[in-house]
Amino acid sequence: MSAAPLDIARAFYRAMAAFDADALIALTHDDVEWVTVHRGTKRGHDALTGWVQRQSFGLAMHVRATRFFARGDVVVVQTRTELRYVDDPDELAETTHGAAVLTIRGERVARWQVTDELEPALEAAGLRIEDEVVPKRP
Secondary structure (H helix, E strand, C coil): CCCCHHHHHHHHHHHHHCCCHHHHHHCEEEEEEEECCCCCEEECHHHHHHHHHHCCCCEEEEEEEEEEEEECCEEEEEEEEEEEECCEEEEEEEEEEEEEEEEEECCEEEEEEEECCHHHHHHHHCCCHHHECCCCCC
């Protein structure tokens, strides 16, 4: 049974939250393209493992997925990012909100494009607010 793109996106963000480089690598293509807002485009697993390593000193980025939008092989994830001091994780340095477009191919993330706002991410993905995947209530 194959994993749905939404399930892969959720697993990707759980791995980010855990700073789990092995899981991020398992969930992405070898030549994954990572388009960032401020640092340009990066490729490959080295970019992801480098990001995980940088979370162990100075400020760590605690990224949490807050909403998902999906259609076909594209998932948009709205995020909340807390920058916390590694030496004192209870101290919050900054909170930002953003979004990302994940393109899934062959059950792995092929492209991950980060944006500062939800609307540009939805537009880049060809999705609309109506494509939100609302969690089922028990």
